[in-house]
């Protein structure tokens with residue numbers, strides 16, 4: 016297995032996880048990557064995405080694993096990917112020997128809010144607890160965003176301010192950063208133009224997943 | 226930024242965000258003409274259409290023209306756009322199309338007309354041609370429905386009649402020559418063949434444009450590859466234009482005459498290029514009747530040599546029953562097992578003779594036998610109700626035909642083990658269309674449609690037969706629009722003003738809204754669709770000359786009533802008149818003669 020690390024930015028954030036499967040398959044074909052196909056009646060390449068990215072969130076270091084049928088130098092592969100990717104995608108790294116996807120426990124996100132919402136945001140985040148309802152397929156559950164968030168930081172960024180936070184992102188527990196935005200909106204009203212980027216993944220012990 | 230905000234709130238943001246692989250973005254400083262190519266329906270439908278891909282490519286090969294795609298937004302998107310006052314924009318640049326030089330609609334089916342009005346309104350372009358000025362885009366239209374442009378003529382500045390690959394380029398060059406002056410351009414364009422400018426009524430019927438040599442005409446070497454799933458999401462290879470059959474109900478069969486094939490070498494080269502460029506894993510051969518392609522086995526063999534190792538599927542829609550061979554079946558199955566579809570269209574031999582669908586019971590049986598022995602367990606059959614001279618006997622014949630297929634399946638010793646058969650009848654309502662031998666015929670009423678549907682249902686007894694049919698109401702309105710005249714523009718406007726849009730979608734179509742508008746305008750369904758027209762009545766579409774003569778259509782109509790068939794063009798030329806415009810492969814004097 017090899018791992019491709021890529022970014023998905025700009026309008027590409029509107030491509031859903033389901034559409035990503037199709038998009039990657041076609042990109043692999045266009046790039047002429049000698050990807051391994053499953054045997055059998057309807058052969059298809061085996062692609063393993065690290066963790067679905069919600070529509071509307073950009074990704075800085077997204078991960079996809081696949082098998083090769085033949086060797087190809089990684090540098091060549093990378094440049095082929097970049098030729099074949101649609102607008103908004105960039106191949107950043109390709110390597111072998113990596114942490115298995117199941118070891119992902121957290122992800123780090125940066126939320127950029129318009130500067131004028133900063134005072135309201137700081138007040139909001141100072142609370143002891145921020146309970147929100149998390150909907151799953153079957154039920155809804157109350158969670159505390161404050162309790163779930165780790166190593167939080169704030170930084171200036173031109174007309175925006177960046178709020179960086181680590182949230183659970185695994186098969187056991189997964190918290191969508193959009194919950195923070197909607198909780199804030201409940202307090203301060205609708206926020207236009209909040210940009211969210213998923214920066215990277217972490218393992219249970221908060222060491223970088225790679 | 227406003228656009229980004231609303232995209233995060235709509236259901237299918239990928240329909241509006243653009244950026245698909247293969248979409249063409251040009252440097253504005255190098256572009257002299259901006260063209261918004263509008264498909265008046267949702268993205269998933271428009272992106273499945275081959276015509277838009279061809280013309281998008283053709284226009285963009287002109288260095289000074291930038292053609293972009295525009296689709297009808299879905300209702301949630303429309304609402305958001307209105308709230309934020311975002312006018313209809315093109316996908317590539319996100320610029321409002323009202324700033325473009327041209328806004329071009331492709332009219333593929335009548336039920337999309339209200340979408341044209343809606344898109345003009347969303348684009349903030351004056352709805353009526355007469356109200357547009359020099360600062361507005363020139364609104365043009367093409368596609369099969371423009372063979373009768375009258376119902377929508379008040380809203381369109383210029384119609385491009387026929388195959389657009391060359392005609393559109395001529396128009397673009399003319400526009401530059403006229404200094405991009407609207408009035409001058411329309412005046413000059415009206416003098417060019419294939420152009421209908423309603424403002425300047427033509428003295429002679431407007432001749433439909435045809436491409437003589439398909440091998441040398443431009444074909445896309447890349448497609449825009451959508452992110453989200455669309456109806457036809459694959460490499461489409463147009464293998465030929467036109468049809469040799471002359472089924473009397475089929476408008477496409479006459480509009481796209483004569484029969485012109487592309488050579489296998491060119492097709493294989495195009496398939497190779499397109500697969501590489503798009504990354505698609507399926508090729509579909511498109512035409513009106515794939516099995517009439519002379520060198521089909523050769524083409525399939527050569528395509529498969531390329532497809533198999535690359536895991537590319539080959540699909541062959543539009544196969545006919547009568548010349549369906551085991552050999553071809555095996556070729557398709559070599560890459561994918563799928564159900565079979567056939568279109569006998571009528572339930573009895575008598576009625577099939579009337580409509581000139583030269584298919585016999587034996588042929589249907591023969592084909593199914595091959596298919597079943599090859600492992601196929603599902604058959605889809607297309608039929609129509611409401612054909613001229615039809616009686617209940619013919620409708621009963623539909624059920625009987627399906628039943629025979631079920632019986633045949635169970636009688637075969639070599640049928641697939643342990644599997645049962647599923648026969649699906651897909652039932653459409655016949656709508657008489659311009660430029661067919663049935664253009665004078667009366668269309669059955671809504672009551673008759675519903676009665677016939679019920680009757681057929683009562684004739685089906687086997688659980689292995691499934692009957693699918695549509696509400697007949699859409700067919701009634703389609704029938705009015707298809708053979709309509711200029712007075713219908715008032716109806717279209719009224720329907721639109723009363724909220725009519727996305728009328729090709731059952732959940733949005735309102736029959737009552739249409740009937741109300743028709744009545745309010747002092748018109749009737751009976752006048753347009755119900756009554757039988759005499760041969761000597763002037764027809765609204767007499768202003769268009771598709772090359773096939775009225776005399777031929779009258780001859781064919783009379784033969785229909787005598788239950789006489791007309792052989793295919795390959796067997797014998799029926800003298801349809803098309804050679805005046807263009808000679809096909811099998812026409813007298815054509816290249817294969």
Ligand code: SF4
Pocket residue numbers: 482483484794795797798799800801802803804809811812813
């Ligand atoms: S001219 Fe003859 S062969 Fe050619 S399309 Fe017409 S009927 Fe067919």
